[in-house]
Amino acid sequence: MEPSGVHIAHLESQAALSSLGSGPQGLSDAEAARRRREFGPNRIEAVAGEPIWLALLKEFTHFFALLLWFAAALAFYAEHFERGQGMAQLGFAIVAVIFINGLFAFWQTYRAQRALAALRELLPARVEALRGGRPVEIEAADLVPGDMLLLAEGAQVPADCRIVESWSLRVNLATLTGESLPRARSAESDSGADTLHARNLLLAGTAIVSGECRAAVYATGMNTEFGRIAHLTQTAGEAESPLQKEIRRVSRIVAALAIALGLVFFAIGHVIGLPFWANFTFAIGIIVANVPEGLLPTVTLALALATQRMARRQALVRHLPAVETLGSTTVILTDKTGTLTQNRMAVRELFVGGRHVLAARRWPKAADLELRAVARHCHSLKFPGGHPSGDPMEIALWEFGGTDGAEERVGEQPFDTERRRMSVTTHDASGRRNLWCKGAPEAVLPLCTAWIERGAARPLDAEMRQRLRRAEDDMADRGLRVLALAWRPLAEGEEAAEADLRFCGLVGLDDPPRPDVHEAVTRCRQAGVRAIMITGDHPRTALAIAREVGLVRGAGPSVILGDDVRRMAPAELQLALDAPEVLFARVTAEQKMLVVQALQHKGEVVAVTGDGVNDAPALKTADIGIAMGRSGTDVAREASDIVLLDDHFATIVDAVEEGRAVFDNIRKFLTYIFTHNFAELVPFLAFALTRIPLPLTAIQVLAIDLGTDTVPALALGAEPPHADVMQKPPRRHGEHLLSWRVLARAYLFLGPIEAVAAMAAFFFVLHGAGWHYGDDLPRTDPHYVQATTACLAAIVLGQIANLFVCRHPRLPAWRFPLGENRLLALGLATEVGVLLAIVYTPWGQELFATASLPAEVWLYMLPFALALAVFEEGRKALVRMAGRRPGSGG
16 A cells, blocks of 8 residues: 555655545544454454364474373283283273373463463553544454544554654653664654654554554554564474473483383293283283383472472463473573663662762752752653653652652653754742753753752853763763753743753663562672673663673674674574674564573574563574563463563572573482382292292382382482582583482482382291292292282382482482471381381282281391482582592592
């Protein structure tokens, strides 16, 4: 509808209306209805997402779940051909594990796509428009290109519009661009090419903070800038978290090991002449013994507990894997407005009476009385209910000026983009009139002929003008928004002309940093996490805040503008990120995504913070998205993985600490779980290779995996962060959760000790009953049942000792009091209680094929558990000694 190749912002107002087929009277009802059919409703359309049933199905079909399904199927198959071996109970137990874990994980991690609803809530439901020259109130969804809107202070912009007429119009663009200051807008044509910053355009989702205007709609729905960002948010791919990748890797290793061992020992059984079905059942036992059925529930519950701890530290976790991902973060891309700063304008500094002074809102001094009077009177605020409403910058000035000596307003010369200043005329109780003026220094200073020093007017000569320019540059270089304030008394009957003004001073305003940000940035640096500012604000403002909070400390940081990002090739951007200190300014939503992707291509784990609509696509693209809970938009919160309930940047550092603890804790309970896995495997190997009775049945294996060991493993997952966790750099890229060191500790050291204890207890009971090697024992023989019970109990006693020594891979167990982790005492009590129930209750004996054990069997097994603790503490001592040797690097 507009001339080909010419952007609507470049046209004069009348030409812009013509290009839209509209006019000052708006559209007729008939034409509006026709366009409604052609262009559709003014709403954000949903992108077809993943159905709920498919998201639920995925929780039962990932690799580890498929491995458990396979184990359950084998168990049912074996039960069909050889009944009475407990394989059916084993199969049902495994299926129960799959369903419980799948449903729990689904409800914890499923993200309802509420971002669409949040976007709609930002757009007004009804607006005032001209139809056929008549003002009418219509649904925002019924707007079409060419509609003429009437917008005033407090209104939210419902569609992308071209301003036709304006009066003192200022707009808050923070939700789209991240800029902290409202921007003046007018109807004059703008030759700039950037839609987001064109001075004659109003964009959907922004808000009118002062003034009013008439504006013609030129884009609706998904064709708006707002809709384009919504589309980016909806279509941004979901990144697999590092923890999900590691669990997948662990699953594949475990599956390969279990199946390989099952096949190997099926072949051994065939060679030594075992009957086919007995051999098949035995092979299934080998597979089941090596599949840690409790791993998924334990990981899921451990993550859920970590989310509760983080919630107590004001971080709400929306997706469970995000807990650990945050701990592995290497780079935090942080927004400025509302994240590092308070998103609240304040007067920070004055240049008054020829010198710089810090602002003191409550205690005016003689030197700044005239300056405060200008701030008090020169504004366009309204006061509904006695509270100021309007431009945040004017509110900050009004609060700085105070309320004493208010005068009646009798005239105003409003701010506009050409004059870059405004003036207000007042008179006091005695009838004396004053003109108060504020604006850009370059617009106000030429109108001044004198400057005020402690109430006295002095000539404004060239030397003083030069001092004022230097003061302005100094304040601007430190990121302050600088305004000049001037005043003149008006004689009776004199015209209120902006001339012969008396210069009162310069005022520097900014959006101050949050008080605890500097400390948080320091902690990030100590933890080896790189923090990079990325904002839509001015580069000078961004650099000043970055220096103030400690993000930038050197003399020559690399400041990259959004336009630079747009022009760079991907390789150039990645190389630019190698600079020791870098920050990004004037960045759009797409450019922010490009920076995230460039960091990810460099192998970084990227966390992104933000609170505006413009942050949502990057929040969703990043490995971890962190939104502000109080000041953030619903869109940002819905696109994030973690929401900071208190909006404090420092909370991110607390959350990183918790995330790192989660990774360490998962390693602890992996060691704990794989230790008993080895101990469960050895009885099957002994059965196959030595032709002894099977020392441990498959259902007893499950009693350990899902009975006695679940709560203790979970307790290890709830260990609090260690004191030095934030003094270390993030774990190395490629460092795996299940490392060879973890496997060696479990399979080659702790596991064999438990296995020796289990086999010794088994033979202790059999020999006490008069059994000799080669004797055949039926499965129902009371002595055989008691011997398998002793084998099970010995493994559990070993795991009780293991619970304490697994709390740290290097430090001794006595360094960690039991009271530090209350769940540990519960885990210990649960392990003992479940073991006693399995051994001594009728239902436990019936379900798990066990028998009561006399006291002498327990006394025989206890030294083995103590030996495990002694040997492991000895190993730790050797590791610590090796780490202290010169040149050990430890």
